[in-house]
Amino acid sequence: xxxxxxxxxxLLLQQQEQLAPELYRDLALYLQVLREGLLHxxxxxxxxxxxxxxxxxFNQLPPQRRQAFQQRLQELVQRTGTxxxxxxxxxxxxxxxxxxxxRQRAQQQRMLEAFLNGDGADNSDEGDSRxxxxxxxxxxxxxxxxxxxxxxxxxxxxxxxxxxxxxxxxLSQPASQSPAPEPxxxxxxxxxxxxxxxxQSLFQMAAEGLQASSNTPTPSADAQAEQDAEPAGExxxxxxxxxxxxxxxTAASLPRDPLLQLRWWTHFDRALRRRLRNLSHAINVEMLxxxxxxxxxxxxxxxxxxxxxxxxxxxxxxxxxxxxxxxQVLGPNAPTEVLTLLLRCSDLEYEQPRLRTCxxxxxxxxxxxxxxxxxxxxxxxxxxxxxxxxxxxxDHAHNLKPAAEHS
Numbered sequence: 001x002x003x004x005x006x007x008x009x010x011l012l013l014q015q016q017e018q019l020a021p022e023l024y025r026d027l028a029l030y031l032q033v034l035r036e037g038l039l040h041x042x043x044x045x046x047x048x049x050x051x052x053x054x055x056x057x058f059n060q061l062p063p064q065r066r067q068a069f070q071q072r073l074q075e076l077v078q079r080t081g082t083x084x085x086x087x088x089x090x091x092x093x094x095x096x097x098x099x100x101x102x103r104q105r106a107q108q109q110r111m112l113e114a115f116l117n118g119d120g121a122d123n124s125d126e127g128d129s130r131x132x133x134x135x136x137x138x139x140x141x142x143x144x145x146x147x148x149x150x151x152x153x154x155x156x157x158x159x160x161x162x163x164x165x166x167x168x169x170x171l172s173q174p175a176s177q178s179p180a181p182e183p184x185x186x187x188x189x190x191x192x193x194x195x196x197x198x199x200q201s202l203f204q205m206a207a208e209g210l211q212a213s214s215n216t217p218t219p220s221a222d223a224q225a226e227q228d229a230e231p232a233g234e235x236x237x238x239x240x241x242x243x244x245x246x247x248x249x250t251a252a253s254l255p256r257d258p259l260l261q262l263r264w265w266t267h268f269d270r271a272l273r274r275r276l277r278n279l280s281h282a283i284n285v286e287m288l289x290x291x292x293x294x295x296x297x298x299x300x301x302x303x304x305x306x307x308x309x310x311x312x313x314x315x316x317x318x319x320x321x322x323x324x325x326x327x328q329v330l331g332p333n334a335p336t337e338v339l340t341l342l343l344r345c346s347d348l349e350y351e352q353p354r355l356r357t358c359x360x361x362x363x364x365x366x367x368x369x370x371x372x373x374x375x376x377x378x379x380x381x382x383x384x385x386x387x388x389x390x391x392x393x394x395d396h397a398h399n400l401k402p403a404a405e406h407s
Contacts (some may be wrong), residue, residue, distance in 0.1 A: 001386050002383065002386045002387065002390065005379050005382050005383040005386060006374075006383060007381060009376065009379050009383065012150070012258065012372060012375060012376045012379070013256050013257070013376075015259075016256055016258050016261065016369075016372060017256050017373070018143045019365075019369075020254040021255070022365075023254065023261075023365055023369075024086065025255060026358070026361055026362055026365060027086050027268070027362070028085070028086050029358055030355070030358040030359065030362060031084045031085060031086065031272075033352070033354050033355045033358055034084060034348065034355060035081040035084050037348065037351075037352045037354070037355060038077050038080070038081060038084075038343075038348070039073070039074065039077045039319055039347050040351075040352075041317070041343065041347070041351060041352070042073055042076075042077055042283065042318070042320070042341075042343070043073065044317070044351070045316070045317065045318040045319055045341050045343075046073065046283065046287070046292075046341065048316050048319060049287065049292060049293070049319070049339065049340075049341065050292055051285075053292075053294075053339055054291070054292050054294075057290075057291045057292055058292060061290060061291075065290060069286065069290060072286050073283065073286070075309075076279060076282050076286070077279070080275060080278075083275060084272075084275060086268075088254060088269065088323050089268055089272050089275065090251075090252060090264075090267070090268055091252075092252060092274060092275065093250045093267035093268055093270065093271035094250035094251075096267070096270065096271060097245065097247075097250045097267065098245065098273065099247070101245045107323070109139045138165060141342070146226075178179040181250045204330060246260075248260050248264075249263040249264045249267055250264065250267050251264070257376070257378060258369060258372045258373035258376045259373050259376065261369060261373075262370065262373055263370060265366065265369075272345065273306060273344075273345070276343040276344065276345065277299065277302055277303065277306065277342070277343070278299075279343060280302065280341050280342045280343045281299050281302065283341050284296055284297070284340055286343055287341070293340060294338045294339065294340070295324075295338055295340070296340075297320075297338070297340055302320070302342055305320060305322075305342065306342075306344070310322070313337060315339065316340065317347040317348075317350055317351050318341060318343050318344065318347045318348065319339055319340070319342065320339070320340050320341070320342035321337055321338070321339050322337060322338050322340075322349075323336065324336055324337055324338055345359075
């Protein structure tokens, strides 16, 4: 029985080793077709934003800036195209895996130190937030009993959060406050209005909340995630030692194990999505410089949309439409939604039949790989059970020999 189980496992590994080069070629072909049609998808999305959303701003641009914008789009797409190869994408997946592993270890160390110090840092952070929210100089209420509910008429968010925004989009500060920092190189020349700056602050707050509640924060927001206080209920999970880094699932070559190959494919898809997200953010920055964007959404908010944590409104291909329920904050003339560019493989496949055909072929291979992985797991469990039985009977027979000798 053990020999038969081992023979079936070896047979599955041999079959998978023969199919791995074909999967690699299909992934390379998919990326090739994606590179060829990426510029057209970007131009179509930008065309809709410029001509249907803000046509008046686009008409006010001088011809030189419009032509420079077209050239900039081509440069960004060409630069991203050089990174859309199997080797480059899986290399990015390896970087993401190492970064996530370091983040988990750092999070575990912070939680351990917090428990050893009696959560002093968390209490100090809560005290600072209460002090920032109080603007009438009244003393904060005393500590409440366990399980009690405190009702307050304060705003649901502290006022200082509205003073934070993305670089270059911060609100103008009064003369009594410290001067604002100098704008970064990516800041548009025209200063935004107060409504636009407030929108940016709200976008940033929404992104921070989604990031704090996410179980897998993105690497671009690791520094901010490390400052978030975790609830005490997750202490047992966070204090547990993180799993060892398995570099086989992000290696340059496909692993033989069908289970590892499925994980490798998952890391590959995640890295490809990250490439397209980075390109979308770079294009949105360029459109913001020209005044063609309503606002610059944080990248972790884009990740939340891609992960399905935020419900988006229907929008044209490669565009993201989010609702803005801000009528009570900005007045009846406030915008009710924001439209920005977000490249997605599904939208690109919808517009390009060749890419859609490549995706169908890949999905067929994925289904076959899942079936093979299920069989492999079944035989592996059977082999483990047979090995355990063999060890049990062997130990049992070893213990029976001394008893027989004494008798």
